[in-house]
Amino acid sequence: MIVTLTLNPSLDRTIDVDRLVTGTMTRARSARIDPGGKGVNVSRALLANRVPTVAVVTSGGADGEQLVRLLEGDGIAVHAVPVAGRTRSNVTIVEPDGVVTKLNEPGEPLSRAELDAVAGVVLDEAEGASWAVTCGSLPPGVPDDIYARLCAFFTSAGVRVAVDASGPALLAAVGAGPHLVKPNREELAEAVGRPVASVGDAVEAARELRERGAGTVLASLGADGAVLVGEDGVTIGTAPVAEPRSTVGAGDALLAGFLAAGADGAPALAEGLAWGAAAVRLPASRMPGPDDIRRDIVRIDTRPDLGRSLIA
Ligand SMILES: Nc1ncnc2c1ncn2[C@@H]1O[C@H](COP(=O)(O)OP(=O)(O)OP(=O)(O)O)[C@@H](O)[C@H]1O
Numbered sequence: 190m191i192v193t194l195t196l197n198p199s200l201d202r203t204i205d206v207d208r209l210v211t212g213t214m215t216r217a218r219s220a221r222i223d224p225g226g227k228g229v230n231v232s233r234a235l236l237a238n239r240v241p242t243v244a245v246v247t248s249g250g251a252d253g254e255q256l257v258r259l260l261e262g263d264g265i266a267v268h269a270v271p272v273a274g275r276t277r278s279n280v281t282i283v284e285p286d287g288v289v290t291k292l293n294e295p296g297e298p299l300s301r302a303e304l305d306a307v308a309g310v311v312l313d314e315a316e317g318a319s320w321a322v323t324c325g326s327l328p329p330g331v332p333d334d335i336y337a338r339l340c341a342f343f344t345s346a347g348v349r350v351a352v353d354a355s356g357p358a359l360l361a362a363v364g365a366g367p368h369l370v371k372p373n374r375e376e377l378a379e380a381v382g383r384p385v386a387s388v389g390d391a392v393e394a395a396r397e398l399r400e401r402g403a404g405t406v407l408a409s410l411g412a413d414g415a416v417l418v419g420e421d422g423v424t425i426g427t428a429p430v431a432e433p434r435s436t437v438g439a440g441d442a443l444l445a446g447f448l449a450a451g452a453d454g455a456p457a458l459a460e461g462l463a464w465g466a467a468a469v470r471l472p473a474s475r476m477p478g479p480d481d482i483r484r485d486i487v488r489i490d491t492r493p494d495l496g497r498s499l500i501a
């Protein structure tokens with residue numbers, strides 16, 4: 190069973206417009222609301238593919254109640270921790286030519302007592318779990334080392350830890366020795382303080398995160414696929430998508446597929462890439478189920494061209 194933690198979940202509002210013109214009122218063509226947050230999405234993808242999972246989330250106000258209703262309506266086992274601050278909404282505006290504008294609210298502050306309550310719940314839920322997955326941004330006021338501290342508890346309880354974070358939270362978590370981290374290209378570049386312009390740059394940056402404590406690095410590279418750097422070496426894979434619909438949540442689907450396939454080596458990378466590509470073919474932040482996933486499009490390269498540029 191895989192437990193996910195989303196300290197800063199969201200209602201994801203996806204709005205389709207003919208053209209976004211700032212400074213004017215634009216009538217949308219359509220809109221939808223999905224439960225959101227990186228850990229939430231990992232659990233959504235796992236459940237859609239019948240992998241046992243529990244989503245631990247904070248939930249505040251009417252929007253938090255709606256988030257929980259949506260998750261429960263999808264059949265997700267959710268453990269919601271009530272908090273005073275309203276659960277945020279993140280807005281994605283999609284134009285017909287595929288231009289996506291995403292506005293993420295910061296979320297409301299968590300009190301120390303609320304954070305302690307969430308930590309207690311996720312540690313309880315993780316007892317006997319195979320993985321604990323801590324994902325996403327931190328609400329205002331939450332210490333940057335929260336994922337690192339939780340990682341130490343999970344590891345001492347024999348639970349493997351995966352972290353999808355950015356900035357100081359990612360760096361602190363790396364130092365706590367998680368089994369797996371899943372940065373995207375921008376998060377990887379920020380973590381090492383230099384550009385990631387080629388596959389070789391991504392590999393070198395991933396290797397640096399390993400030297401600083403991460404066990405395995407699954408670095409996602411958008412349309413260029415993903416790089417897996419672990420004790421067994423370097424593997425890269427791609428899964429091209431002819432007509433991307435929405436990349437929102439693609440990294441969460443990649444991570445979920447990788448974990449679902451055992452989180453080890455090329456076969457798991459291939460599964461993650463198949464799930465990530467399937468997510469990109471779906472609208473908004475919809476997570477792929479078995480009928481959406483195509484494995485024939487995945488290409489794995491255990492001897493990657495490290496010089497290949499990642500900049501179009
Ligand atoms: N345009 C695309 N075409 C094909 N595959 C894509 C595309 N964009 C993303 N993917 C797939 O999704 C995976 C994750 O993408 P990305 O690197 O954008 O992750 P991310 O930034 O963490 O995404 P999010 O934070 O929205 O979940 C990629 O490794 C790739 O497999």
Ligand SMILES: O=P(O)(O)OC[C@@]1(O)O[C@H](CO)[C@@H](O)[C@@H]1O
Nearest residue numbers: 225226227279293325326437438
């Ligand atoms: O603000 P964060 O926590 O970094 O990202 C939140 C978010 O953009 O991530 C998911 C896609 O990965 C969406 O469901 C959600 O809106």
